[in-house]
Amino acid sequence: MKKKLDEQSAVELAKADLSSRLGISISEISAEVKPMEFANSCLEAEREDEFCADMTVRGWKIFLSSGSGIKHEYRASRNQLRLVGYQGQNHKIYP
Amino acid sequence: MKSSPIVHLAFGAVVIIFAYIAGQIARQPLETTRKSSSLLEHLPIEDRGVVNHEVIIKFKTGTKAASVLQRLLPTASLAKHYEYVPQLSLVRFSSNESLEDILERYSSDPDIEYIEPNYSYYADDARIPNDPYFNRLWGLKNTGQEVNGKPGGRKGADINALAAWEISTGSEEIVVGVIDTGIDYTHPDLRENMWVNKDEIPHNGIDDDGNGVIDDIHGYNAIDDSGDPMDDNDHGTHCAGTIGAVANNHEGVVGVAWKVKLMALKFLSSDGSGKLNDAIEAIDYAIEMKERGVNVRILSNSWGGSEYSRALHDAIIEANKAGILFVAAAGNARFDTDQHPHYPSSYDAENVLSVAALNNKDELATFSNYGAKSVDVAAPGVDIYSTVSGGGYEYFSGTSMATPHVSGTAALMLARHPSVSPKEAIDRLIEASHPLAALKGKCVSGGRIDAFKALK
Numbered sequence: 001m002k003k004k005l006d007e008q009s010a011v012e013l014a015k016a017d018l019s020s021r022l023g024i025s026i027s028e029i030s031a032e033v034k035p036m037e038f039a040n041s042c043l044e045a046e047r048e049d050e051f052c053a054d055m056t057v058r059g060w061k062i063f064l065s066s067g068s069g070i071k072h073e074y075r076a077s078r079n080q081l082r083l084v085g086y087q088g089q090n091h092k093i094y095p
Numbered sequence: 096m097k098s099s100p101i102v103h104l105a106f107g108a109v110v111i112i113f114a115y116i117a118g119q120i121a122r123q124p125l126e127t128t129r130k131s132s133s134l135l136e137h138l139p140i141e142d143r144g145v146v147n148h149e150v151i152i153k154f155k156t157g158t159k160a161a162s163v164l165q166r167l168l169p170t171a172s173l174a175k176h177y178e179y180v181p182q183l184s185l186v187r188f189s190s191n192e193s194l195e196d197i198l199e200r201y202s203s204d205p206d207i208e209y210i211e212p213n214y215s216y217y218a219d220d221a222r223i224p225n226d227p228y229f230n231r232l233w234g235l236k237n238t239g240q241e242v243n244g245k246p247g248g249r250k251g252a253d254i255n256a257l258a259a260w261e262i263s264t265g266s267e268e269i270v271v272g273v274i275d276t277g278i279d280y281t282h283p284d285l286r287e288n289m290w291v292n293k294d295e296i297p298h299n300g301i302d303d304d305g306n307g308v309i310d311d312i313h314g315y316n317a318i319d320d321s322g323d324p325m326d327d328n329d330h331g332t333h334c335a336g337t338i339g340a341v342a343n344n345h346e347g348v349v350g351v352a353w354k355v356k357l358m359a360l361k362f363l364s365s366d367g368s369g370k371l372n373d374a375i376e377a378i379d380y381a382i383e384m385k386e387r388g389v390n391v392r393i394l395s396n397s398w399g400g401s402e403y404s405r406a407l408h409d410a411i412i413e414a415n416k417a418g419i420l421f422v423a424a425a426g427n428a429r430f431d432t433d434q435h436p437h438y439p440s441s442y443d444a445e446n447v448l449s450v451a452a453l454n455n456k457d458e459l460a461t462f463s464n465y466g467a468k469s470v471d472v473a474a475p476g477v478d479i480y481s482t483v484s485g486g487g488y489e490y491f492s493g494t495s496m497a498t499p500h501v502s503g504t505a506a507l508m509l510a511r512h513p514s515v516s517p518k519e520a521i522d523r524l525i526e527a528s529h530p531l532a533a534l535k536g537k538c539v540s541g542g543r544i545d546a547f548k549a550l551k
Contacts, residue, residue: 002327002365039427039462040493041330041367041398051374051400053276053330053367054424055493056462079328080366095365 002079002095007033007060010076014062017074017083017093024066032063036075043075045082045090148190149174149213150197154182155206163206168197185213222257224342226284226349228488233455234337234475234500235351243478243490248455252543254474254500255529256351259507259546264342265352266510271338271393271502272314272381272419274374275331277324277361279484280313282332284340284347289313290356290389295322306383314359317376318369324359328367329483331359333491334397336482337499338506347488348481351503351546354510358384358391363398371404374439378410385417392509395502396423397495399437408442415446420509420517422502424494425451425464432466441469446517448505448524451538452476452497458533463494465537471521472528473537474500474544504546511550524549 005013011031019026036059038044042052043059059077073084074093081094154160160182164171168188175185188197194212201210223229223236230240235256239247270290280289292312294304302309311322326332335357342353360381362373378394385391394414411421421444426437432449440449449470452460454477459465463476476497483489505520515523527549528542535541 039429041328041363044428046368046400049371049400049402049404051363051369051371051398053328053363053398053493053495054427054498055330055333055367055397055491055495056427057367077366092366092368 004078005076005081005094006078007076010060010074010081011062013081013094014064014074014076014083017081018064018066018072021086022066028066030065032065034061034063035059036061038075038077041079043077043080043082045075045084047090047092146213148188148192148194150186150188150194151211151213152184152186152201153180153208153210154184155208156182158182158206160184163204167201167204168192182208222260224349224353225345226340226342226347227345228348228480231480232348234479235349237455242455243480245478249457252453252455252457252475254351254504254543255545255547259504259550260353262547262550263507263511265339265354265507266513267354267356268390268513269352269393269506269509270356270358270389270391271352271395271506272358272360272377272391273331273335273338273395273499274360274362274377274381275326275334275395275397276328276363276365276367277316277326277331278313278335278357278359279326279332279482279486280324280359282336282482282484282486284344284482285332285335285357287341287344288339288350288355288357290358292384292389294387304387306387308380315361315377315380317360317362317373317380318364320376324361326359326361326484327365328363329489330363330367330397330491330495331361332484333479333481333489334395334495334499335359336488337479337496338395338503340482351500352506352510355503355506358389360394369398371407375406375410378414381419382414382417385419391417391419393420393422393502393505395499396421396439397493397498399424399426399440401435401437403436403438407439408444411439411442411444411447415444415517418517419446420448420505420520421446422448422450422498422505424498425449425466425470427452427462427493428464429462430464432464432469436469437464441466446521448472448501448521449538450474450494450498450501451534452492452494453531453533453543454478457531457543459537460492460494460497462492463497465534467536468539470538471525472501472540472542472544473497473531473534474504476500501544504544504549507546508549527551
């Protein structure tokens, strides 16, 4: 069984992912978190050709900003973390 | 035969109800037949069991029941006169006559004060299972109870399960495939109702039945092509509990179908997402097992996406050819699926039954998709309490949760009417739905699923 996420661990994972993608330090990234209820198990961020369970899921929208001023949106629940609309696509980050 | 205390209680309840009705009649003499009609509106015939070919008639003062009956219904017989309720009789009529026709024709006759069906009353307690969380299952019995810490809903806004269980609690001959995240087949409230592949020897590492899957005892895992469909999410276990959690085991909850066999078909991963090829493999497994003699009659699908796939469509059509009903969630995007399809629920196939979600006030759930042509029925889907992995229970919401209410109802119906085809099953479920103002123009039936009516 994969480790369950909470708000803090989801933000840490998201920051680590963005740091790696942009090649910047985690300390340069700031986070803003908004509790959400998503309409499906893919956190309404399904990837192409992906099917999702049709249940509502509590989680968080995590907006990360770096020095460039561009905001990157992640979505998380206790089961997963997704990056929304990065380079035109949704990405599953965890698990 | 010695009567049990329950029988005495039930009899007492019936007597009290009749005494109450008689009291109402005595206190409120119905002056016109219009009042008789309004009484029927409060006790709608479709919501109550009725005794076949019987009516209760109150004849006007000064008339003779026998002669009035001879004039109106010569083939009928006076079964009983009530000694202390003047002019009240129980009348038995021929099986060639329709109850609706008789009520319509004679309610305005000048010699009849009123005419009613001979309703069947039950002491509800006799049908309530002993599962301790039954009161949380508003979708099965809505008394207006508080649910998940929220205010109560509308009494009677449920699938009429108690009345249905008077007719059938299901059959172990009906296998329901739950295409989902798997099922915790060790859950104490599910394991007794799990399908068991009798042609496979557990844990011997051999494909005993030669179906290409090793040790597939309770179903199939399409993700790793194994025989272990253990749930690593909760969603599938939750859906399975609503369909067929074990009844009267003093444990947790109860399913719509008390007697049923649940086949776990895992294709959604631990995060609740899945791939097209795995969905097709799960359907393919169910069809193969059906052809091998396992009575898979229903596939319950609480998942979906927006992309059309010809291959998935074809797989569902093959399931129809195998006589398998395909119940599918309408989706949670608040869309009109006539305009924005949600698959698999929007596939044009005879065996696909698309399900929207209702809250406990008989309102369309705020998240639910709908569609006058592409969604068939609605069922309870908000704050639904059911089994989760590890032996627990939780509240979940979604058209995912509405779907197993319908799959369970279909399982009851197929237990009672085993020869109906998937298309006939869908027609029956639609026709048997309870019309709701909130669903007018929102789905084909315009109503909430009604298990009791579906079984008649």
